[in-house]
Amino acid sequence: MQRLANKVAIITGGARGMGAQTSRLFVEEGATVVIADLLESEGQALAAELGDKVSFRRLDVSNAEDWQRLVSETVERHGRIDVLVNNAAVLVFGAIEQLSKADFERALSINLTGTFLGIHTVAPFMREQGAGSIVNISSVDGLRGVNALAAYVSSKWGVRGLTKVAALELGPHGVRVNSVHPGGVDTVMSNPTGASRDELAPQYRTVPLQRIGAPEEIARATLFLASDEASYCNGSELSVDGGVAAGSYYPGLPGSPI
Template identity: 40%
Template sequence: MSDGAAVPGPPTAPADPVRFDGRVALVTGAARGIGAAVAARLARLGATVAAADIVPEDRWEDALPADGGHTRHRLDVRSAASCRRVVREAVAAHGRLDHLVNNAGIVSRGPAATMSEEDFTRVLDVNLTGTFRMSQAAYPALRAAGLASVVNVGSTNGHIAVLDTLGYCVSKAGVMHMARVLALEWAPDNIRVNAVGPTIVPTGMTEDVRADEAYMADKMASIPLGRMATPLDVALTVTHLLSPAAAMTTGQTVFVDGGAVIH
């Protein structure tokens, strides 16, 4: 028997649930690669993008359209103060913040037995703790937005064991689990949090291993669809998870991997 308490219903559906008109998205690691593709895709779908990266502006890919009011920001996710500053800049420039993409990341390769503590902690500091810093900095603005969403960029390496990438694997596992925990904590604030787990993508981060024929033969054999993911493949999934089309999806990791993790 009902106690008279109101049962929340679904939010009013937008005219086009894959569009971001009137919404503001902050993308980290947006200078190139996956981040640049995500920023460009969001812009094409109507979002105003605050693109952030540690890379100097003269080294950015020219992915964002000149019109649309998009802004670029210098960000170091190793610094909580830098994360907070970029959120302040984005809100000051655009009046609000509705979406966050935690894409900034680095990789360091080598056997675990000989990896330096500095190399291990440097990867975790950028990939894992940097995602925490950025999420925490953005939380007040996301909560104020009413219906907000976050996507963390993980990796298949966070789900399966990969040789000679201990710090990267552990950091990406943490990034994807962080999405689950934040999804639980922030659901009452109407903030959805999800993650994506791409397989190998042809970006600067993978240039070294893509030059290794033996490595690539093994890698392609592990992907049922038989190819690398493109930055656009990843961007399409990220923007879907951010969008109202995924309004009942939170705490999930979607692997953009051609089936690599189904083995």
């Protein structure tokens, strides 16, 4: 049985990377999917590839009017919204002393405000339905600190906290809100040069599973939380990080690969 049969899903950042793999998997599992992204050519091509149950809509996740338009059009066309995946994000590097206010705010506006606006806009419709699943893609860096990623880490910790509040407020109305925390994943964001996974392996020696993750591995976790299989999951954090959040190694001691 298809796990998302007869469900309507919006996936932000759905044109490439983890979002594209999530779009593909959701369609395989029976969902009607709205790919929402700023990457118009890639999003339209993916929608055409995946067939009649998929459409593309341009969305700037930091823009409240774009969200209102997207959600209204989706409800008008499909009659409901069962799943929202807040996946769109940017990665901003820079030490705190060198990071500009503009770059810090850019990361927050897309990663955190974009997630807030998604929840804010779909919540009334899901509450009226008495059902829904919101999956917020945070990061393993929403569970820890990382140097040179002050903006990104701050935004992803914010997504984690926002998930908890939304789970409390929407849970009584049958709407579940959970977060996924990926580690390094083989996408343009984490692997902009397109290096092979073998070439990347030395960079992942401190990861217990000794490798970078694949987009489909994150998509499968998102599918679980979106589906009725996760019917008693609300406010939960699902780490899909190869073991990074488990802890760190003391090099040279027993059990350490480094």
